[in-house]
Amino acid sequence: MFMISSINPTIKAFAVLIPGILLGFTFDVFTPLVYFIFILLVTFTLTDIPVIKWMKIFSPFLLVALGFAWMTTLYANQTFSYGDVLFSLWGIEVTTGSILTGISLAFRSLCFVALSLLFALTTDSTKFMLSLMQQCKLPPKITYGVLAGYRFLPIFQHELQILRQAHRIRGIGRTRGIKGRLNQFRRYSIPLLANGIRKAERVAIAMESKGFTGDTDRTHYHKMTVEKKDWLFFAMIVGTFVVVVGMSYYFGYLNIFGKQF
Numbered sequence: 001m002f003m004i005s006s007i008n009p010t011i012k013a014f015a016v017l018i019p020g021i022l023l024g025f026t027f028d029v030f031t032p033l034v035y036f037i038f039i040l041l042v043t044f045t046l047t048d049i050p051v052i053k054w055m056k057i058f059s060p061f062l063l064v065a066l067g068f069a070w071m072t073t074l075y076a077n078q079t080f081s082y083g084d085v086l087f088s089l090w091g092i093e094v095t096t097g098s099i100l101t102g103i104s105l106a107f108r109s110l111c112f113v114a115l116s117l118l119f120a121l122t123t124d125s126t127k128f129m130l131s132l133m134q135q136c137k138l139p140p141k142i143t144y145g146v147l148a149g150y151r152f153l154p155i156f157q158h159e160l161q162i163l164r165q166a167h168r169i170r171g172i173g174r175t176r177g178i179k180g181r182l183n184q185f186r187r188y189s190i191p192l193l194a195n196g197i198r199k200a201e202r203v204a205i206a207m208e209s210k211g212f213t214g215d216t217d218r219t220h221y222h223k224m225t226v227e228k229k230d231w232l233f234f235a236m237i238v239g240t241f242v243v244v245v246g247m248s249y250y251f252g253y254l255n256i257f258g259k260q261f
Helices: 009-023 030-045 051-074 096-120 125-135 140-169 177-209 228-250
Strands: 085-089 092-095
Touching: 009 030, 009 096, 009 125, 009 228, 030 051, 030 096, 030 228, 051 096, 092 096, 125 140, 140 177
Parallel strands: none
Antiparallel strands: 085 092
């Protein structure tokens, strides 16, 4: 069986994006719940992502999902406030429909997060940009510009640490208040911006000296291909979503924008 990290990044991105968009149209509990369980099974059987690492990243979004569910339950509009009134809170009537809509929104949010983690934790950023350039014909100027900017992020973080240490040596500590924070931001931002401009110029000169012109008709050292396993992964992720929607419709759970099917 293939591992998801070996799937073509562009095919993987579309496979994750399509169910993520279509889930936004469903307002029942059954569809996002079953699909969320499926995503978890795929994540922990077809990837080598450590469970503890995944949980550390995923756990904060549980609180966000609970917040979405709570607010939706309290402030659901008339379309989703169907059913019997269960209780009243602060003068707001909470119905079975509003609770189901809130739970549905929570599971949809968790599905989005799980799909995003499935993509982000199994995809190399360089291969993703190369795949967009080769499979989606993204202009090389944009591709290599994004890659260069992405490579600069760790450098900027290191330079920021050096600036902070240099300020401490000179007796300039953290300042309090809005005005102090603005001055501190200016002390950090101007040197970082100047260094960023210098590095950008050096990278541009280096790329031009290596013959980079931005032509789309160019050869590639790393060839990104689309294989049978890529389409199999796409069919599995998107096809399972279609099956789950079909099951939801068959059992009478499917709800699209408040309309029961």
